[in-house]
Amino acid sequence: MKVENKNLLPVITSENDVYPYLKKINQFPILTDEEEKKLAIDWLEHGDTKAAQKLVTSHLRLVAKIAMGYKGYGLPLFDLISEGNLGLIQAIRKFDPDKGFRLATYAIWWIRASIQEYVLHSWSLVKIGTTAAQKKLFFNLRRLRNQLKKYEEGYLTNDQIKSISEDLGVTENEVKQMEGRVFNKDFSLNTPLNDENDSEWIDQVEDETINTAKKIEENDVLDKRKALYNQAVKKLEPRELEKLIKINNEVQLEQISAEFNSKLNILPIGNFSNLLIKDRGHLGLAVKLTGNFSKITANKDFLLVGAGVLDHFFSQYCYRNKISGYEFLHTIPGSIGGNIFMNAGCYGNEIKDKLISVIYYDIKRSKICEIRRQDINFDYRKGFQNPNTIILYGKFKIEIGDQAVIKNTMKENEFKRNLTQPQKVNCCGSIFKNPSNQNAWKLIKTSLDDSFYTGPIKLSLKHSNFFENDPNISADLIENFIKTIQKKVEEKHNITLEKELQII
Numbered sequence: 001m002k003v004e005n006k007n008l009l010p011v012i013t014s015e016n017d018v019y020p021y022l023k024k025i026n027q028f029p030i031l032t033d034e035e036e037k038k039l040a041i042d043w044l045e046h047g048d049t050k051a052a053q054k055l056v057t058s059h060l061r062l063v064a065k066i067a068m069g070y071k072g073y074g075l076p077l078f079d080l081i082s083e084g085n086l087g088l089i090q091a092i093r094k095f096d097p098d099k100g101f102r103l104a105t106y107a108i109w110w111i112r113a114s115i116q117e118y119v120l121h122s123w124s125l126v127k128i129g130t131t132a133a134q135k136k137l138f139f140n141l142r143r144l145r146n147q148l149k150k151y152e153e154g155y156l157t158n159d160q161i162k163s164i165s166e167d168l169g170v171t172e173n174e175v176k177q178m179e180g181r182v183f184n185k186d187f188s189l190n191t192p193l194n195d196e197n198d199s200e201w202i203d204q205v206e207d208e209t210i211n212t213a214k215k216i217e218e219n220d221v222l223d224k225r226k227a228l229y230n231q232a233v234k235k236l237e238p239r240e241l242e243k244l245i246k247i248n249n250e251v252q253l254e255q256i257s258a259e260f261n262s263k264l265n266i267l268p269i270g271n272f273s274n275l276l277i278k279d280r281g282h283l284g285l286a287v288k289l290t291g292n293f294s295k296i297t298a299n300k301d302f303l304l305v306g307a308g309v310l311d312h313f314f315s316q317y318c319y320r321n322k323i324s325g326y327e328f329l330h331t332i333p334g335s336i337g338g339n340i341f342m343n344a345g346c347y348g349n350e351i352k353d354k355l356i357s358v359i360y361y362d363i364k365r366s367k368i369c370e371i372r373r374q375d376i377n378f379d380y381r382k383g384f385q386n387p388n389t390i391i392l393y394g395k396f397k398i399e400i401g402d403q404a405v406i407k408n409t410m411k412e413n414e415f416k417r418n419l420t421q422p423q424k425v426n427c428c429g430s431i432f433k434n435p436s437n438q439n440a441w442k443l444i445k446t447s448l449d450d451s452f453y454t455g456p457i458k459l460s461l462k463h464s465n466f467f468e469n470d471p472n473i474s475a476d477l478i479e480n481f482i483k484t485i486q487k488k489v490e491e492k493h494n495i496t497l498e499k500e501l502q503i504i
């Protein structure tokens, strides 16, 4: 077990770690009311991450205690604890010490919610509880069933079903269905195929998540980004000169090359995570890659990854196949095409370091070409940006690693990201690139007053180089906001910040 990382947060990676982890977290001091308040203010008002860490470590015991209460669902305790820890971080982000409650009182709800979501998600491939009543039923059925069936085996009788339905305010049918699901748990895809080898049933199932763009877009985790994406796409459709087309394969690409060669302005789009379309719309043709371009194919020496594959899915794929080095993509909300264009990176990794070559479509020559990584002029947040090209695939290196380490790195990245950046809000990632040897967020923070941190478009209190915006705000207002920040930083520090966000 990795008991301490450099941030002094204990990390738990397997069931064997549980006991040493519990021992370790017991050593963190419990905070007094005053200490807690001061740390919360230091974190909320001054972004002091050390203060946030102390708030986290002093409440890890609470998370472990709550997680123990969910052991009966047959899930690994270390996973329950990890999920609870994510809930704790959310609570710390939202905690307002001026409301007069202790953090523990407030955090309990977040921790429970996070663990319950994980339990629900893990228990059935068919969602077990989508409404509040169903969730209540799921989490109380076991207890009530145990009370009623203390001395007998078998299914609930009609009277027992009636009694539970009245108790929990749900229909008898819902109780029956839930009993069927909970006590005839889904067959696990991780069940070994047979005793002789390591294969699991999951290995035999076609991985649709990476094969179809539709599946990818449907994933829960990306719902928020999907909403933003759809909103942005709408801007590309209403006027005659603005058109969005989806291209599924190389044949289609050839077929529409004539249209490309008319004077239309072509804009390839990825997952819209770093792209802002001005209110006038894009005067040209926007291209979205799906189908073949949303697939990952493993070859002997490289992975061929479609430009339309989302980062999150690529990193999950690598985790499942024990391929290391792509953990950093787990928390970036882009696509492989966007990554190659931007040279996306975080936590000391950049996409360029993993690339072997890029396969792209040369619009002017109507030709598919390949360029080696060493022939591309990569720089910080500047990738393969040749005009008139559409990135189709990246060829990536394969390095086999330890699956537990890969998972741990992904979780650590998620943990860091939750702690330091706004989540689940409308935002476009970093607004500006970091100038050399400087942090854009620090330059912004020291140049602007509090008025920039409120209103329908505002800087994030967690990270001054991120803005959060009301979903209906116009792109032009956002652009003006960005220009004002740029001007203020120039006045204060005599430095012109370069935009990372692509405004078209």
Ligand SMILES: Cc1cc2nc3c(=O)[nH]c(=O)nc-3n(C[C@H](O)[C@H](O)[C@H](O)COP(=O)(O)OP(=O)(O)OC[C@H]3O[C@@H](n4cnc5c(N)ncnc54)[C@H](O)[C@@H]3O)c2cc1C
Pocket (backbone or CB within 6 Å): 267, 268, 269, 270, 271, 272, 273, 274, 275, 289, 307, 331, 332, 333, 334, 335, 336, 337, 338, 339, 340, 341, 342, 343, 344, 345, 346, 389, 390, 391, 392, 427, 428, 429, 430, 502
């Ligand atoms: C919350 C949040 C956190 C983020 N964190 C990070 C981070 O840690 N590190 C980081 O590097 N970035 C980060 N980003 C920014 C963004 O996710 C990355 O830049 C990502 O690589 C963009 O990918 P995309 O598919 O969304 O591209 P889009 O936003 O759709 O497009 C970005 C640019 O790439 C071009 N492009 C997209 N696909 C293609 C293609 N197939 N061919 C040619 N050009 C193409 C577009 O024309 C556009 O100019 C973050 C963004 C958000 C919202």
